[in-house]
Amino acid sequence: MENILEIKNLCKKYDNFELKNITFNLPKGMIMGFIGENGAGKTTTIKAILDIIKSYDGEIKILGLDNRKDERKIKENIGVVLDDMFFPEILTPNDINNAMRSIYKNWDTKMFNDYLKEFSLLPNQQIKKFSKGMRKKLEIATALSHHPKLLILDEPTSGLDPVARAEVIQIFQSFIEKDDCSILLSSHITTDLEHIADYITFINNGEIVLSKTTNELLEQYAIVKCTEKEFKKINKKDYIKYLKAKYEYEVLIANKKDFKSKYDITVIDKITLDDLMVLMIKGEE
Template identity: 55%
Template sequence: MENALEINGLYKHYDGFALQDVSFMLPRGVVMGFIGENGAGKTTTIKAVLNLIRRDAGAIKVLGLDNIAEERAVKERIGVVLEDGCFLNTLTARHVDVLMGKAYQSWQSEQFFRFMERFGIDRNKKIKDYSKGMRMKVSIAAALSHGAELLIMDEPTSGLDPVVRDEVLDLFYDFMQEDSHAILLSSHITSDLDKIADHITFIHQGRVLLSEPRDELLDTFGVLRCTAEQLSALEPSAMRAKRIGAFGCEALVRRDSVPANWPVEAANIEQIMLFLTRGEEQR
């Protein structure tokens, strides 16, 4: 079975920013959390996958298909939710239903309106009259209502309260009951990724710093709080990044490379991201 998404050597240059040799693979049956600080390149990568921007170099395959040469076939088989919305503000949910029915051969009106009812959304209101969270829910409902095999999500739970976020994650769980499905989930809400992600890909300043199964990542790394003397005694290969302050030192360390009696705490996804973003990375 082919991967749901393959990105190889992706480059895109703008004034003051560039994607540089972005490469990773998303297998079917996997939820990938795509993380990084604002401006790191997450949205630019997603737009390149969707062929919304022209890349400078590289190759992208979606569900085994070239994303440019076979763009129409690709878009029939993916569901997309973008942070800035997918639909014009003057439309109603009824208009969305009509447009999506024309765009997708497999569009399921009944399922779409079941989601509208489940989310408590008035189908007759214009999208401009919805809250940001409600607009996001319309996009999620549309993405899940045409038999997509791959969901590509850019901050889909942004603006949603914790109760609704949990409900949306349940929808993603349901979607992933089919082994051939996959999700690329770009999010700054790392607690959501702690709940649902199988794999983490971290991008920083246009470069992918890591792309690993979540459990392996959390098993590998821990947080060491120590003195400067202890830090200097560690082998450089034991540290991935460090932060030195007035009240002590912290380091993101490989747990199996630190003396057994040293106090290494379990690291979560947010801590790993902060160390690699704000700490001094070891080379």
């Protein structure tokens, strides 16, 4: 399968934080959920993809092109929603439309105005008068209105109520139904990702912990709940991490089938992305 985004050995060092050999691929036509706790490196990775940070090692390719050498061509083809970064708030959606018409070759005024109507955003109202959710919707409308092939979204649903979130998720789904369009979506709201993401990439403390298809992850990974006595019987090779709760052990396993065939423990729960994050971050090895 052809990849729309390829990241290979991305490294970036700060005084108190480091991205370590970030490597993952996003195939064309897919949605990738990019998860991790605050400060794990999601935004830094996205900033490197967009060239907002420059001094890093490694290789980033978008649409098969180098993100630094072919910057203009790449940026014509990507739509971006960044956490808290946008047009100055004294501008109106009409001002944004007017500017973007001259910035993107493929800017589609009709599409932008249709999104404004759909999101009930007034074209002549200053952004500063919009609620947080309305601002987010405007950012999403702006990111979508030049027919991008790849959307890079950093926390696009934060600040949205459940109805607006469902509405936006629906729009993302229609977006990828177009040929070869893809989305890299970082979010704390992992339930959204379980519904729409084809792939999940999990970053923790500047390192990619896993990058798999959502089906594979939700079907193969599981949480075993057992007593201390049962836990002690489990071979270290057969689990990834565990957490000692008040009355039981919660054990993260990566191969449900294999585990069932080896151990006689009956409580094996389906995993959610939230469980996965908590166990991966807080659990012991």
